[in-house]
Amino acid sequence: MRFKALTITLFVFLTVVCLAIAQTENSPSEKWEAPAEAAAQPNPEAKNPDAAAAGRKLFMRTCAGCHEEDGSGKDTGAANLRSPEVQAQSDGALFWKITHGNTEHGMPSFASLPETSRWDVITFVRTLKDDSGKGSEGSEGKKQGSGSSNQSRQQQ
Ligand code: HEC
Numbered sequence: 180m181r182f183k184a185l186t187i188t189l190f191v192f193l194t195v196v197c198l199a200i201a202q203t204e205n206s207p208s209e210k211w212e213a214p215a216e217a218a219a220q221p222n223p224e225a226k227n228p229d230a231a232a233a234g235r236k237l238f239m240r241t242c243a244g245c246h247e248e249d250g251s252g253k254d255t256g257a258a259n260l261r262s263p264e265v266q267a268q269s270d271g272a273l274f275w276k277i278t279h280g281n282t283e284h285g286m287p288s289f290a291s292l293p294e295t296s297r298w299d300v301i302t303f304v305r306t307l308k309d310d311s312g313k314g315s316e317g318s319e320g321k322k323q324g325s326g327s328s329n330q331s332r333q334q335q
Contacts, residue, residue, distance in 0.1 A: 212282070213275035220271035224298035234303030237296055241289070250307040256284065261307045271275075273301045 224230035239248060246252045256289035258265060265273070277297050280288030289297060 186313065196233065207316035211276070211281050213272035218269045218272040220269075220274060222270035222274070222301060223300050224295060224302050225270065227299075230299045230302040231306055231312070232303075233296070234299035234301065235306075237292070237300050238303050241292075245285070250304060260304050265318075266305070266308050270301050270305075274298065277301070 189335045224234075238246075238250075245255055245257040246260055247255060247257075252259050260266075268276075274297055277289045277292075277300065278285070279290070282288065294299075
């Protein structure tokens with residue numbers, strides 16, 4: 180009998196421990212933060228007048244499937260790249276996130292893209308900055324984000 184009680188106690192204890200671990204692992208992606216050193220890296224493409232256009236092309240081809248053409252991700256549930264939370268992050272921080280991804284939460288790693296392309300896409304994401312913070316339609320970013328994003332313009 181004592182043995183049974185012990186088994187039950189142990190079982191309950193282990194269940195609690197497992198639940199606690201699961202909780203931590205599923206906690207929101209607040210922990211997904213770029214290291215300070217990476218976040219401090221400046222965008223070498225920031226002053227290149229062609230960067231945003233190049234980045235836009237890449238975005239439509241590579242990112243829009245999840246983040247949508249306007250970057251809002253409102254129908255797909257991917258991160259809203261127009262949101263103040265994202266726009267407040269440094270270019271270096273976004274570069275780090277795009278490079279490493281967060282595969283557990285559905286964001287692939289794009290380390291295979293050339294570095295310049297990753298910086299270009301960030302330069303484009305900056306043009307999506309949304310005043311309302313909701314990724315709503317009709318703002319500047321929407322026009323830039325969707326516009327004439329037909330296939331022919333996406334080919335290089
Ligand atoms: C397969 C779907 C998918 C693709 C393709 C994708 N993303 Fe994401 N992305 C996500 C998801 C889902 C998240 C949210 C991950 C999280 O919060 O943990 C995310 C998060 C991000 C973030 C971080 C947002 C934040 O909250 O800090 C950035 C920046 C980003 N994506 C940019 C891009 C760029 C640029 C591309 C194209 C090169 C791209 N993503 C392609 C799904 C995708």
